[in-house]
Every structure is written in C-alpha cells, then in structure tokens.
Amino acid sequence: MRAEVSKIQDYAIIGNGRSAALISNRGSLDWLCWPRFDSVSIFGAILDPKTGGYWSIRLAGAAKIRRQYIDNTNVLETTFSIGSGKMVVTDFMPVTSEEEKKRRLWPEHEIIRQIRCDEGETSIVVDFDPRLNYGGIVPKIKNAGEFGWRIDIGTNVFTLRSEVELVPGDGLSAKFTLKSGNVVSFSLTFSTEAPGVVPPLDKLATEKLNLTIDWWRQWAAQSNYHGPYERHVTRSALVLKLLSYAPSGAIVAAPTTSLPERIGGDLNWDYRFAWLRDASFTLHALFGLGYKDDAEAFVDWLLHATRLTRPELRVVYDVFGERPPPECELPQLRGHRGSRPVRIGNAAIEQVQLDIYGEVVEAVSHFTRESRKLDRDMQKMLRQCAEYVCEHWYQPDNGMWEERDERRHYTHSRLMCWVALDRILDMQARGQLDGISIEKCKAERQRIREEIEMRAWNSNLGAYAQACGSHEIDASALLLAYHSFEDASSQRMRQTHERIRERLVPRLGLVYRNERSMNRHEGAFAVCSFWEADFLARGGKLSEARKVFEAALAYANDVDLFAEEIDPETGDALGNFPQGFTHLGVINAALALRDCEGGTVGFKS
CATH class of the missing domain: 1.50.10.10 (Glycosyltransferase)
Incomplete structure (x- = not known):
C-alpha cells in the first residue's frame, strides 16, 4: 500500500542530534535523510507519496489513532485501537552519552520502531519501501539471513532487522498478529566508510528505549523554566x-x-x-x-x-x-x-x-x-x-x-x-x-x-x-x-x-x-x-x-x-x-x- 497524503500538522519528529525523521499520525515514516539533515532522502513520501518512499506500520482495519511523546522526551508513541485490540508503536532514534554508545557498540545512525499489543489481539501490516536519493533510486534489498536485509549503495550500507518474517515485493512487507503482552521490534541502521554495527534486537531494543528516555529527561530537566507554559x-x-x-x-x-x-x-x-x-x-x-x-x-x-x-x-x-x-x-x-x-x-x-x-x-x-x-x-x-x-x-x-x-x-x-x-x-x-x-x-x-x-x-x-x-x-x-x-x-x-x-x-x-x-x-x-x-x-x-x-x-x-x-x-x-x-x-x-x-x-x- 502506498503512503497516504498527510497534512503537514499530521507529522511528529524523532531524532538524535545528527538527523531527524518525520512520522505521520497514521504510523508512516515519510521523511528521513541520512547521515545528516541535508543528506539525500531515504524516505520522502511527504514530498511525493508515490515515488518518495515510506515505512508504514498500521492495523489491518480502520483504527482510532492517538499519539503523544513520552513525557519530556523525543520518543513518540502512537496508539491504534480497533474493537477490543490496542497496539502501541514506539518510534525513536537511540541516544545516550558518547561514552555509553562506544562501550555498547551502538551504531551511529539507527531508528527503532517497537510494536506492543496492549489489549486483545491485533492484525498488523508493515510496508517498508525506501526510495533513495529523493526518490531517484529504487534500491535492491538483499536477504542477509540472520543479519537482516541489506541495501548496499557504494560504501553506504542500510540494514533492516526484524523479529517477524518480511516478504520481498515492492520493498518489503509483513502481516502478522500480536496478542496482549507481545512485543516485536524493527531496527534500521546506516553506516558509511566504516564497519557496520548490526545490533541484536529482542531485549536490547527495550534497553535502548529506556536509556533514550533517561537521556532526554535528564537533558530536559536542566531547564529553569517552571511557569504556566x-x-x-x-x-x-x-x-x-x-x-x-x-x-x-x-x-x-x-x-x-x-x-x-x-x-x-x-x-x-x-x-x-x-x-x-x-x-x-x-x-x-x-x-x-x-x-x-x-x-x-x-x-x-x-x-x-x-x-x-x-x-x-x-x-x-x-x-x-x-x-x-x-x-x-x-x-x-x-x-x-x-x-x-x-x-x-x-x-x-x-x-x-x-x-x-x-x-x-x-x-x-x-x-x-x-x-x-x-x-x-x-x-x-x-x-x-x-x-x-x-x-x-x-x-x-x-x-x-x-x-x-x-x-x-x-x-x-x-x-x-x-x-x-x-x-x-x-x-x-x-x-x-x-x-x-x-x-x-x-x-x-x-x-x-x-x-x-x-x-x-x-x-x-x-x-x-x-x-x-x-x-x-x-x-x-x-x-x-x-x-x-x-x-x-x-x-x-x-x-x-x-x-x-x-x-x-x-x-x-x-x-x-x-x-x-x-x-x-x-x-x-x-x-x-x-x-x-x-x-x-x-x-x-x-x-x-x-x-x-x-x-x-x-x-x-x-x-x-x-x-x-x-x-x-x-x-x-x-x-x-x-x-x-x-x-x-x-x-x-x-x-x-x-x-x-x-x-x-x-x-x-
């Protein structure tokens, strides 16, 4: 499914002090440039929903949607509700101290999208369709086995890892069901002119989420403004x-x-x-x-x-x-x-x-x-x-x-x-x-x-x-x-x-x-x-x-x-x-x- 046209105010931002991504209130990541803000786009559906590229996570049916940032952070939560089922998608770019990143061998550029079923049973659809260089390149996505899926462009390597099976077609897609308490994570990383760090998923994604929340809250707490606004x-x-x-x-x-x-x-x-x-x-x-x-x-x-x-x-x-x-x-x-x-x-x-x-x-x-x-x-x-x-x-x-x-x-x-x-x-x-x-x-x-x-x-x-x-x-x-x-x-x-x-x-x-x-x-x-x-x-x-x-x-x-x-x-x-x-x-x-x-x-x- 191609990305739908969203209005500008329908987007929220995540980032890590090197680049940023925009995610719509429909759960579609429609803008990302790596490795810098002014680099060429990888996803650009906000500028062209047909050829720009996008990464969508949604429920199979029409859902009620609300979203919020986790308090005093740049970690985004989007909640999809349909019938008795409720799914929460947590989107963030991991961030912590430079010393901690080196100690833990974090990749320099990573987006984690974590899906959690909070209530009932949810049928989920994921579409991953990157278009590099402002929509000018439809990349070949190679199956690298336990190392995930890779896109190689010169010395640049994009790696997508997932805890669910992805099927190639127009990009990659997945359809799966989660029950209450189930959690799955996706990690997209980018490396250039250096050995790529391919992080494991499972508990590490949650660990990165907690460290990222702590880092943002510690930074926000430095503010001396405590007024009505x-x-x-x-x-x-x-x-x-x-x-x-x-x-x-x-x-x-x-x-x-x-x-x-x-x-x-x-x-x-x-x-x-x-x-x-x-x-x-x-x-x-x-x-x-x-x-x-x-x-x-x-x-x-x-x-x-x-x-x-x-x-x-x-x-x-x-x-x-x-x-x-x-x-x-x-x-x-x-x-x-x-x-x-x-x-x-x-x-x-x-x-x-x-x-x-x-x-x-x-x-x-x-x-x-x-x-x-x-x-x-x-x-x-x-x-x-x-x-x-x-x-x-x-x-x-x-x-x-x-x-x-x-x-x-x-x-x-x-x-x-x-x-x-x-x-x-x-x-x-x-x-x-x-x-x-x-x-x-x-x-x-x-x-x-x-x-x-x-x-x-x-x-x-x-x-x-x-x-x-x-x-x-x-x-x-x-x-x-x-x-x-x-x-x-x-x-x-x-x-x-x-x-x-x-x-x-x-x-x-x-x-x-x-x-x-x-x-x-x-x-x-x-x-x-x-x-x-x-x-x-x-x-x-x-x-x-x-x-x-x-x-x-x-x-x-x-x-x-x-x-x-x-x-x-x-x-x-x-x-x-x-x-x-x-x-x-x-x-x-x-x-x-x-x-x-x-x-x-x-x-x-």
Whole structure:
C-alpha cells in the first residue's frame, strides 16, 4: 500500500542530534535523510507519496489513532485501537552519552520502531519501501539471513532487522498478529566508510528505549523554566535540541525541504541549514532556559563558521560551517500535495542581509553578559563586525525575509546594524573588548538611530514602516522593542502595534509578517504571533500578552509542534516543519512573560 497524503500538522519528529525523521499520525515514516539533515532522502513520501518512499506500520482495519511523546522526551508513541485490540508503536532514534554508545557498540545512525499489543489481539501490516536519493533510486534489498536485509549503495550500507518474517515485493512487507503482552521490534541502521554495527534486537531494543528516555529527561530537566507554559516551553526546547547537529553545535532551521508556504504554490524552500538570522534568538532562548552547554556549543560553531569569510558573513551555512550547495529543483518529485517545485540547496547564500551582523554580535553579547572574558578570536570577530557595519550599514539589502527582488533599505536591517554597534560599545565599556574606534562606532550608531527615527518612521502611516521611505507595514517592527532600540510603551511603538493589528492580524493569535506575504496568500507567520506577545509583555500589558500567547499556542498540532506558517482560514500548518524559528518564539515570549511579571525586563536607553 502506498503512503497516504498527510497534512503537514499530521507529522511528529524523532531524532538524535545528527538527523531527524518525520512520522505521520497514521504510523508512516515519510521523511528521513541520512547521515545528516541535508543528506539525500531515504524516505520522502511527504514530498511525493508515490515515488518518495515510506515505512508504514498500521492495523489491518480502520483504527482510532492517538499519539503523544513520552513525557519530556523525543520518543513518540502512537496508539491504534480497533474493537477490543490496542497496539502501541514506539518510534525513536537511540541516544545516550558518547561514552555509553562506544562501550555498547551502538551504531551511529539507527531508528527503532517497537510494536506492543496492549489489549486483545491485533492484525498488523508493515510496508517498508525506501526510495533513495529523493526518490531517484529504487534500491535492491538483499536477504542477509540472520543479519537482516541489506541495501548496499557504494560504501553506504542500510540494514533492516526484524523479529517477524518480511516478504520481498515492492520493498518489503509483513502481516502478522500480536496478542496482549507481545512485543516485536524493527531496527534500521546506516553506516558509511566504516564497519557496520548490526545490533541484536529482542531485549536490547527495550534497553535502548529506556536509556533514550533517561537521556532526554535528564537533558530536559536542566531547564529553569517552571511557569504556566512549561509544557510548551519544554517541547520547544526539545525541538531545538532535535534540530541541533551535535558534532558541531549548529542548529538547522528545520529538518525538511520544500514544504509549501502556500498549498499548490511555488514558495517551497530548503531549510536544512543554519541561518545566522536566528543567532541572537537562539542564544536568548538557550541561556534564558539555562542550557549553557548547548549555548556554548552554538557560539563555538558560530565562530568557526564565520572565521573563513569575515569580515563578510554569509546568510546561511551548513552544519559544519561550509557553504551550502547551490539551489536546484528536483523534477521527479511532485511536491507536498502537488506543490512544485521541490528544491534542495538555498539561493539565500547569494543574498546580502545586513541584519546578520547584529544577530551575531547580539548572540555574543548574550554569551558574555556574566562578565566573561573574550578570547582573541572573538575580539577579532567583533572588531571586524564593527568595521564592516560602520562602512556598510547604509546600503540596501535583501532583508530578513529574503525577498528575491531588488534590495531595499529595510528597517529591520538598520535596527540590527544599530544593535551590532550598540552591543560592541557595551562590551568595550565593560572592559571585554579593545581595539575598536569608539568615536566612529558611536557616531555611526547615532546616524543609524537618526535614519530609523526620521526615514523609517512614516508619519502618514503613524508607524515604523517595513523600509525607509516605505508605506508597507511589517511585523518585524515589533523587534525595535525586543532589541531595546525603543521602549515598547512609547507612543511610536504603540501606534506601530496598532497599525500591525489593523493590517496584519486576521484574528487573535495570528500575524502576517507583512502586507506582501498576505497579498501572496501565504499563511500567517507563526513566530510573529509570539513577537506580538513578547512586545505586549514588554509594554506592561501582561493580560493582553497572555491572551495573544495562548491564542497562538492553540495553533500547535496535537503534540505541540509548529511549522513556519499557519493558514488563517483552516488553521493548517504551512511551510517547513517543525520550524526552529517558531519554537524560539515560543520560548522567548514565555521568558518575556515570566521576566516581565517578575519585573526583570527593562528598557535599555
């Protein structure tokens, strides 16, 4: 049976800090790239149910289905009920400490799917139909006897082991019956250019499950957030951890490519890379929750990634800090629900985005607030950023939304150039940084402020506009308060928020990013909803902030995951999934509410 077409919100994610898989609420694993997030796909039915490849586990008849993550973990449980029978499928990528993995000889890449019959008797159907290289290769699956089933592609080896008999055909399939208390497991592993570890099943699968649950719970327990939105904040933190590439510390924007911002449209992009745009939000969230080790790993990656191109910075990097591949289209895939083209790579690598300098400097500023001394390389990077911003801040760019047309003098880009110089001067004043031209930085910081206050403010609109001299409204104007350029309670910011409410808010909890995206019939941009909640909290409107925040949270799927956008008419998820930027918004808005209620957030004049 071919994979059915699921909506974006029908998926949940599992992973291990190196790659991730998406599994639908029907029990079908429809997206997996190995060995990295940006590797070619092995299962890709989310982009084409006929040719993408999938791995389905289901009951033989129509069943009631519900799912959940085991508390404070990234271990997924899907329960199928039919008549008196109940089956639970537990999906996870094993994870534990590096020392434990070496001691136990765990394979580096493995998915375990464990089936347990909890009640009655259940008839189960399994279909395993991988299609490698984005559906371009139908692999030969060889019977390796007691070592399972193998797929050999060059030096790459995929091994599927099972406790039930699999029958070859279109891939492999199995039909079997379990009685209450019976458990069977499947293990899919991948190895390349090294001897493959073929793990036994039976008790070891359960042992790995328990170790994985313990590892995730120990990590989640490091969070210092214990407020009213703990469930959503913890899930968002767990999503960020899944999007982290453990060997380098990079955090990718999403684990998927080409999930559409408009169903049937062509706004389909590859997000399996790390954007500097997200840097300051990431460090704010990680440090705000107390995940200092993860924050330090991210800063280490940031310094490594930017070292080769400084003083110029790239918009986007791969997980090792290298240049992502050029953008291209995959005509063999029909796209999610017919949304073509499917793209891999991202043309944003060719763009100019001046806001990223402020993002990087703000990230370092979060990192150094505890009077941390700056090493030589970090000081060199900051001096280079200061010089570059002083010389280039007035130029047009593509902006944070990466518009693929003429460059403009975006207000947000001006803001982040101001942030770069402001935070660099702060670090210099704290004695953490030397060798900068203080007077030049102060003078250029003042020039940027005057530019924003005079040219980005549109008196006819009564608001800060999307760009200098523009008449368009953009939700990113709310970040003027987030980054302490202007107090959220100022007259100008209150008016700007009013215009955003009038033009970009279709209903409570949803915000379009700007008028252009609304006119293109994109969805509401999910992170902007959390920016609004953050803004209201900073302005002292805590009751209204909570209403907006809770209305936005209601658009998460059944396991508290968000995509990039939300369809205002249907509430359906749109865009790549799950989206790190959105989950950063959840965390930072919750932190703002907590800190504003405690009186610890103030405006930096």
